[in-house]
Amino acid sequence: MTPDSSNVPRGEATRAALIKAAIDIFGRDGFDAASTRAIAEAAGTNQALIGYHFGGKPGLYLAVLQDIVDRVGQRIGPLVSAIGTEFCPEPGAGSKPSAKRAEALLHQLVDAVLGMLTSDESAAWARLILREQQDPSEGFDLLYEGIMQRVLFVMTRLIGCIRGAPADSAATRLTAFTLIGQTLVFRVARATILRQMNWSELGPEEVAAIRAQLHRNVTAILMEQTGL
Amino acid sequence: MTPDSSNVPRGEATRAALIKAAIDIFGRDGFDAASTRAIAEAAGTNQALIGYHFGGKPGLYLAVLQDIVDRVGQRIGPLVSAIGTEFCPEPGAGSKPSAKRAEALLHQLVDAVLGMLTSDESAAWARLILREQQDPSEGFDLLYEGIMQRVLFVMTRLIGCIRGAPADSAATRLTAFTLIGQTLVFRVARATILRQMNWSELGPEEVAAIRAQLHRNVTAILMEQTGL
DNA sequence: GTCTATAGTCGGATAGAC
DNA sequence: GTCTATCCGACTATAGAC
Numbered sequence: 266m267t268p269d270s271s272n273v274p275r276g277e278a279t280r281a282a283l284i285k286a287a288i289d290i291f292g293r294d295g296f297d298a299a300s301t302r303a304i305a306e307a308a309g310t311n312q313a314l315i316g317y318h319f320g321g322k323p324g325l326y327l328a329v330l331q332d333i334v335d336r337v338g339q340r341i342g343p344l345v346s347a348i349g350t351e352f353c354p355e356p357g358a359g360s361k362p363s364a365k366r367a368e369a370l371l372h373q374l375v376d377a378v379l380g381m382l383t384s385d386e387s388a389a390w391a392r393l394i395l396r397e398q399q400d401p402s403e404g405f406d407l408l409y410e411g412i413m414q415r416v417l418f419v420m421t422r423l424i425g426c427i428r429g430a431p432a433d434s435a436a437t438r439l440t441a442f443t444l445i446g447q448t449l450v451f452r453v454a455r456a457t458i459l460r461q462m463n464w465s466e467l468g469p470e471e472v473a474a475i476r477a478q479l480h481r482n483v484t485a486i487l488m489e490q491t492g493l
Numbered sequence: 494m495t496p497d498s499s500n501v502p503r504g505e506a507t508r509a510a511l512i513k514a515a516i517d518i519f520g521r522d523g524f525d526a527a528s529t530r531a532i533a534e535a536a537g538t539n540q541a542l543i544g545y546h547f548g549g550k551p552g553l554y555l556a557v558l559q560d561i562v563d564r565v566g567q568r569i570g571p572l573v574s575a576i577g578t579e580f581c582p583e584p585g586a587g588s589k590p591s592a593k594r595a596e597a598l599l600h601q602l603v604d605a606v607l608g609m610l611t612s613d614e615s616a617a618w619a620r621l622i623l624r625e626q627q628d629p630s631e632g633f634d635l636l637y638e639g640i641m642q643r644v645l646f647v648m649t650r651l652i653g654c655i656r657g658a659p660a661d662s663a664a665t666r667l668t669a670f671t672l673i674g675q676t677l678v679f680r681v682a683r684a685t686i687l688r689q690m691n692w693s694e695l696g697p698e699e700v701a702a703i704r705a706q707l708h709r710n711v712t713a714i715l716m717e718q719t720g721l
Numbered sequence: 722g723t724c725t726a727t728a729g730t731c732g733g734a735t736a737g738a739c
Numbered sequence: 740g741t742c743t744a745t746c747c748g749a750c751t752a753t754a755g756a757c
Contacts (some may be wrong), residue, residue: 276722293628300750306582311724316752318599318722392627399620399686400521405684413685435690439706442686446678447671453681456626456633458670462663478667485713504740529733539742544734546740 270304280328282308287329292389295396296326330397330404333390334411341377345419348374367426369488374420375448382452383467383475391452408454417441427487440486448451448480452477500563508546508556510536515557523624524554528539538686546606558632561618563640573647580650596686596715601649603676603707610680611695611703619680655715659660668714675710679703 286307288298301322305312319325331450348370351362381387396413397405420441425432451458456466464471514535518527531551533540547553576598579590609615622640625633649667653660679686679695684691692699 273690279722295523295526298523301752302750313725313753314723322751338755395627395681396622398682399623401684409685409688413682413689417685417689435702435704438690439703440679440710442682442689443675443710444707445682446674446676448674449681450670450674450677453623454626454641454670454673455679457637457645460637461641461645461670462666474663475667478664478671482668482671482710482714485716486710487715509740528731530731540733541735541743542741550733 272355276314276318279308279310279314282310283315283318283325284328284332287325288332288393289389291326291329292392296322296402301325324342326447326483327404327407329393330407331411333393334407336386336390337381337412340381341374341416343416344373344377348419348423354447362426364429365425367423368484370418370481371423371427371444372480374423374477375483376430378416378445379448379451379472379476379479382448383472387452397454415446424487444483444486447479463490500537504542504546507536507538507542511540511543511546511553511671512560513652513687515553516560516621517617519554519557520620524550524630529553555632555635558635559639561621564614564618564639568609569602569644572601572605573643574625576651578645580647580654582634590654594656595651596712599648599651599655599672599715600708600711602644602651603672604704606644606673607676607679607700607704607707610676611700615680623681631675644673648672652715661708672711675707 283304286297286305290304290307293299293305301315303313304325305315315322315325321436338427345484350372352367382391397408417438421432421437424437424440424444425434426431428437430437455467461465462471511532515527515532518532518535521527529543530540532553533543543550543553547556579598580595582643610619625636645666649660649665652658652665652668652672653662655663658665683695687694690699695703
């Protein structure tokens with residue numbers, strides 16, 4: 266229809282290219298060490314356009330964080346939403362799902378998080394999140410509310426259902442953190458793990474082995490208190 | 494004896510002050526963003542002395558990594574060594590320690606690592622280690638051989654003993670990683686955890702709650718496969 | 722909306738006095 | 740062994756042409 270070869274508004278392609286490049290470079294070097302020159306070059310555009318589109322380096326950084334939230338949402342959002350509607354306590358709603366169902370969904374959730382954290386794509390933005398955790402900036406709220414809070418909410422519901430314990434108790438929440446930790450370690454301590462296992466990458470075979478181990482651990486941890 | 498008020502060689506105090514300051518600043522800002530000016534100022538010395546004592550910024554960074562290895566070694570080295578001598582397979586040595594003994598030591602080891610990772614002191618250098626894991630430099634070898642390898646070695650021995658499985662099997666190693674991950678998460682995802690728990694810090698009470706949860710998890714994970 | 726050019730700041734390294 | 744002073748490169752932000 267329009268004379269443009271593409272159908273994005275005029276400078277939208279530039280905006281997207283800058284964000285895409287910025288994820289890599291902010292992720293690799295951190296906010297301070299990353300240079301707007303390098304980002305513009307990687308994006309195939311001009312350095313001055315960062316000021317035009319985002320107001321400056323900090324504005325670009327915030328746009329990058331929002332983009333990460335969107336990417337993660339596309340990956341695990343559907344599963345998280347599905348669990349949320351099934352397990353969110355609605356007064357007068359249908360019968361409560363069984364613990365078996367909750368356990369199956371918890372395994373799915375852990376698998377989804379593991380798949381995300383071991384993907385090559387996650388290497389860049391996982392670093393950004395790690396940095397924000399160590400030294401939260403004003404952008405941390407975006408990540409917390411867009412990712413962590415959502416995942417932890419449904420995870421504590423599942424654990425509470427399996428154990429027959431309150432989802433908001435300290436023990437339930439701490440259990441959720443340890444489940445996340447077991448998964449997170451394969452991204453965070455990746456260099457140590459590759460060296461220790463004599464692996465060269467986290468390919469499908471390696472991820473399958475990890476998945477099996479996590480499955481056993483999740484079952485063991487959740488069965489434990491159920492029997493008390 | 495000497496006319497000096499202290500008994501360190503001439504510029505040793507300067508060296509130590511620079512390393513102490515550099516741990517904080519490299520930890521907070523990362524290698525690139527940290528400035529030698531800021532480090533020198535924090536150390537109460539002169540910026541040019543970094544070049545004199547360490548040859549430059551990279552040399553100072555390597556000295557900092559070695560210092561971290563030494564600090565961690567002072568904290569958990571004795572326990573790790575004790576476990577190593579008790580569980581290292583020596584041909585013709587005394588009878589094998591019991592699984593009960595191994596489990597007790599494993600709980601001690603996890604406790605020691607948790608105590609280290611939740612200490613205020615660890616905040617600075619834990620960040621440095623995290624960065625090295627995400628993007629290993631030539632200094633990563635120092636950390637791996639000085640810390641990770643030692644801890645994982647004794648941990649896999651303990652797990653192998655408890656399960657009656659080989660300490661070098663993939664499953665044993667993966668289990669060790671998950672145990673580390675459960676502990677590590679309380680340093681790595683600290684910001685998320687504090688917010689989610691509505692805690693303001695990881696003080697003695699909070700650490701005790703975490704410790705109890707880790708204890709339950711470790712028991713559950715190790716009991717699971719023992720019964721098969 | 723995109724570009725070039727540049728002003729202003731701050732970085733690491735180092736020469737040379739003491 | 741420690742200091743001051745300085746060189747030179749890299750950075751962000753921005754003015755102004757197109």
